[in-house]
Amino acid sequence: MKQKIAILCSGGDVSGMNPALKRFVEYAYARDLQPYFVHNGFEGLIDNNITPADYHDVAGIITRGGTKIGSARSKRFMEESFRAVAADNLKSRGIDRLIVLGGDGSFRGMERFYAETGIAFCGIPSTIDNDINGTDYCLGVDTALGVIKNAIDQIRDTASSFRRAFVIETMGRNCGYLALVSAITSGAEVCLIPEIPININDYKGCFQSQISKGRDYFIAIVSEALQNSAEISLWFEKELGIESRVSVLGHIQRGGNPSVYDRLMAYRFVTYAIDALLEGKSHSVICYTKSHFTFKTIDEVALHPYKIDEELLTLGREQFAPSHCQM
Ligand code: ADP
Numbered sequence: 502m503k504q505k506i507a508i509l510c511s512g513g514d515v516s517g518m519n520p521a522l523k524r525f526v527e528y529a530y531a532r533d534l535q536p537y538f539v540h541n542g543f544e545g546l547i548d549n550n551i552t553p554a555d556y557h558d559v560a561g562i563i564t565r566g567g568t569k570i571g572s573a574r575s576k577r578f579m580e581e582s583f584r585a586v587a588a589d590n591l592k593s594r595g596i597d598r599l600i601v602l603g604g605d606g607s608f609r610g611m612e613r614f615y616a617e618t619g620i621a622f623c624g625i626p627s628t629i630d631n632d633i634n635g636t637d638y639c640l641g642v643d644t645a646l647g648v649i650k651n652a653i654d655q656i657r658d659t660a661s662s663f664r665r666a667f668v669i670e671t672m673g674r675n676c677g678y679l680a681l682v683s684a685i686t687s688g689a690e691v692c693l694i695p696e697i698p699i700n701i702n703d704y705k706g707c708f709q710s711q712i713s714k715g716r717d718y719f720i721a722i723v724s725e726a727l728q729n730s731a732e733i734s735l736w737f738e739k740e741l742g743i744e745s746r747v748s749v750l751g752h753i754q755r756g757g758n759p760s761v762y763d764r765l766m767a768y769r770f771v772t773y774a775i776d777a778l779l780e781g782k783s784h785s786v787i788c789y790t791k792s793h794f795t796f797k798t799i800d801e802v803a804l805h806p807y808k809i810d811e812e813l814l815t816l817g818r819e820q821f822a823p824s825h826c827q828m
Contacts, residue, residue, distance in 0.1 A: 505596040506778065507551065509539035510572035511603035511610075514755060515627050515641025517763035518568035518602055523559040524771040525600065530556075532775060537596055541571040542603075543578035543610065546587035551594065563764060566644070566756040568602075578610055581617065588618035596620075598778040600771065602627040602640065605803040608786055612799040615784045623774040624786035624799075629754055632676035632807040635797045636788035640770060643762040645672070645754045646682055652750055653687040653720065660718040666737035666745040668721045670730040672754050678809055679754070680724035681817045691721035692821045693733065696809055701736050703823035708741055710828040719743065769794070 508525045510518050522538070529536035538558070540550040562569050577583040591597070599622040601611050608624040615622055626633045629645035649671055660667045669689075671680045677694020684692030690708075693699060708719065719737065723730045730747045737745035759767070766789070773787050773794050785796040819825065 502595075503533060503535040504598075505535045505537060505594060506598045506600070506775065507537035507539050507591065507596045508554075508570075508600040508602070509542055509546065510568045510570060510627070511542040511601055511607035512572065512574060513604070513628060514566075514568050514572045515602075515629050515639075516566040516644035516755070516757055516759040517640040517767045518572070518627065519559075519562040519565050520759055520764040520767035521602060521625065521640065521771050522554075522569060523563050524768045525775070526554045526556060526559045528772055528775050529554075532779060534775070537594070538570045539599075542573035542607075543575035543587065544573045545571070546590060547575065547577055547583050549590045551590060551596075564758055566759060572603075578614075584614050584617060588614070588620060591620055592618075598622070600625065600774045600778070604628045605633055605799075608799050609803050612784060612803075621778055621783040623777050623782065623796075624802075625770045625774055626786060626788065626802070629679065630673045630676050631678040632674070633802055634805045634807045635786070635802040636790060637810065638766065638789045640766055641755075641763060642679075643766075644757055644760045645679060646686075647760050648754050648757045649679060649683045649750060650687060652748075652753065653683060653689070653722070656748055657687070657718075657720060660720060664717045664744065666719040666721065666734070666741070666743050668723055668730050668734045668737070668745065668747045670723050670725050670747065670749045672750070673724045673726050675726050676807055676809070677724040677726060680722045681809065681813065684722035685817060685820055687720065687722070689720040689722045691719065691723075691733075692817060693721065693727055693729070694724045694817075695726050696814055697817055697821065699821065699823065701733060702740070704826055705740055707823065707826035707828055712741065712743070725749075
């Protein structure tokens with residue numbers, strides 16, 4: 502009888518999950534495994550929403566954002582009694598290996614599940630916030646950056662035609678990664694993130710000088726982590742006398758056609774995950790650091806907060822320092 506393996510998506514969905522599902526089914530069959538889908542994250546594990554997966558299930562999904570098998574948060578999975586039900590549902594089918602696409606919360610849950618049930622898992626970091634410690638890259642980030650780039654480019658068209666400041670808020674619960682990379686790569690005037698403290702008033706003299714020389718619009722990228730987009734917009738109106746608008750990009754950042762890089766990373770992550778489980782790795786997370794894949798423990802990824810790469814931060818500090826603002 503074939504050995505069995507399942508995959509689930511947990512927490513916030515990202516673009517790149519569907520390519521991962523496609524690779525999962527194809528590579529599982531290539532390794533002579535029977536693949537299964539668990540629908541709606543840990544909720545589906547508890548509710549026995551587990552189905553055998555076939556090539557037909559993944560046909561045509563590589564171009565689609567989101568996840569075909571659904572994702573969810575699950576309060577019940579926090580309780581041992583429900584985790585026991587979830588384990589029975591897997592064991593009754595002979596499934597003893599699980600791939601989990603999610604964030605550090607999901608991995609923390611799986612670590613408990615493994616300790617209690619012996620069901621092995623491999624975590625694939627998947628969040629657009631790119632805020633998981635131990636990995637430079639999380640699945641979905643590249644597509645999200647592409648969506649943000651397009652949005653900023655389009656907002657710039659209207660900002661420049663209409664003499665306005667635009668304060669564009671990006672996602673990133675506690676982490677300024679999306680805002681920082683987007684601000685650098687879209688030529689924004691201002692980038693406000695928790696990791697680089699800046700007093701907006703320090704730009705005043707420079708921006709006034711730029712306006713007097715003809716500048717007629719500004720783009721400020723602000724991370725949602727700071728929760729001050731409205732305040733910054735008001736600053737442009739009051740201190741610089743330029744009409745201002747806030748544009749909160751919101752959930753468009755989560756969706757969209759997966760980028761080439763996210764598709765490729767999905768394929769690579771899943772391949773490593775299946776190989777690792779077959780080699781006997783029982784409870785690890787695949788990380789991608791300095792262009793190499795490594796396997797880390799849950800403590801390494803979940804106990805410490807993520808820090809943006811120092812070189813990128815230095816670039817941001819230098820680029821957006823008010824003292825470097827060109828008069
Ligand atoms: P993410 O995986 O993106 O960090 P969450 O922190 O919301 O997202 O976690 C996703 C799910 O993982 C939760 O809804 C819960 O079911 C499970 N989970 C998180 N932490 C634990 C834990 N300590 N014990 C058991 N399950 C957990």
